[in-house]
Amino acid sequence: MVSKPDRVLIELRKVSFKYKGATEYAIRDISLRIHEGEFVLVVGPSGCGKTTLCRVFNGLIPNFYEGEFKGKAVVCGYDVAKTPTYILSKYVGMVFQEPENQLFFSTVEKEIVFGLENLGLPSNEIAKRLNEVVEYFKLKPLLKKAPYELSGGEQQKVAIAACIAMRPKVLVLDEPTANLDPMSAKDVIDLVKKLNRERGLTVIIVEHRVELIAPIATRMIVMNRGRIVRDGPVRKVLSCEDLVSKGVAVPKVVEIYFKLKAKNINLRTVPLTPEELKQELLRG
């Protein structure tokens, strides 16, 4: 890749936000930097501010949602407080939990074209990008179908494709697999992984299925009550024993790691997959 590996794409400095009419801040004093190419997993109990944080990344907060915004958030060089979402959406693609509510048209093709039209691209460029994502996401058989005829997994794939067609630098996914069955969830996550590895796309994903993302993420952020309580490489964060008390569903293999530790069997590192656990055990 040509790009510099440590380029900062998102920088938040002491960002707090309180929704209009709310008594408490949804997020408080959040400071973080996200670099190009990172794969960030964000976890935490419901209502801890994960979704609010995602909304800051593409400027829905403070532009779409009214409330009290403090601190400074810079995304791809733009101050989000001064930049409308339609400009930021060129840089930050956003995929939401409910696939149905982000698909508005009667065919998959029109769905992908919509964002490109909004960017004001000429027809030949739209056709080019349409072909490109159709090829990459293997959407050809779905192109003329109505989004509501598709399965949840396919819908989410189309939603991601529609974002990617706009060529964002960052893809933010807010619980993209919450309404999917385990198999479709894995398909969607594999697709996101592919985008990160092959295209160097920066990914920020909020997900409760930690065991699915932990092996592929490069960084893990744990939130609780509107604050970031842990932030670091996945293995390091998962080796903190207090995660469960912070409302994080740690993967089974990590639980086993701690149970072994309690019985004085110390593995070298926290395993992220059953295979890793097996290897570690065989080594010992």
Added chain:
Amino acid sequence: MLKALKSFKYIEKSTIIHKLDPRSKILSTILLSLGVLVSQKITPLIIVTIFCIILAITAKSLRQLLRVIRGIAPWAAFIFLLNCLTGSDKLMLSIAMSIKFVSLAAVFSLFFITTSPEDFMLALNNLGMPYEYTLAFTMAMRFVPSLARDLQTIIDAQRSRGLELDKGNFIERVRKYIPILVPLIVYEIRRSFMIAEALESRAFGSGKRSSFYKLKITYRDFVFAILSSILLAVILFIDIALPW
């Protein structure tokens, strides 16, 4: 009536009529419905109805059109009766009035049967209507099935808690729909926020939109428009010249 409304649903077919530019279809619909509204006699109204049926056959959509006509038949009969009762010695006019209703319905439903909502909206955009308005309409059509499903889910949920929708007199039944409508409205408001959020995230609202889909007028559209104009002239002529 509900069945008649369902027949308005657009089904994609590849026929000459479906492929016509929506603008020429709008023009023809306006011309024909003007002719129908002005006409007071039976012959021109029957001609329009037959014209619609021929078009429906060409568009391979005769069944849909007939379903619409069957759906509104009781209303046509009602109009006929009402006219007979209110005026004396006006049998021909009463018949004309009910045929008028049928032919008007045929003209409009033929348009919606053969034109996709998106093409219709694109035509309206081209005729100067702002994109925001037509998008709202397209999305309203798109979310009808979702709304129907939400409604069913809420009905099922409330029924499983013991709500009996089928019991009681009219007023009691209406009152029983309150615990269904309140959650539905709340949920749809939340849904509309989610949709608005997703729209914004796809760069909607930047103001300098381009349009990928373009309408194209061909010689067929000219032929169709001229044909409709001639038909209008014939209707007007017969209406003035013939006794019925």
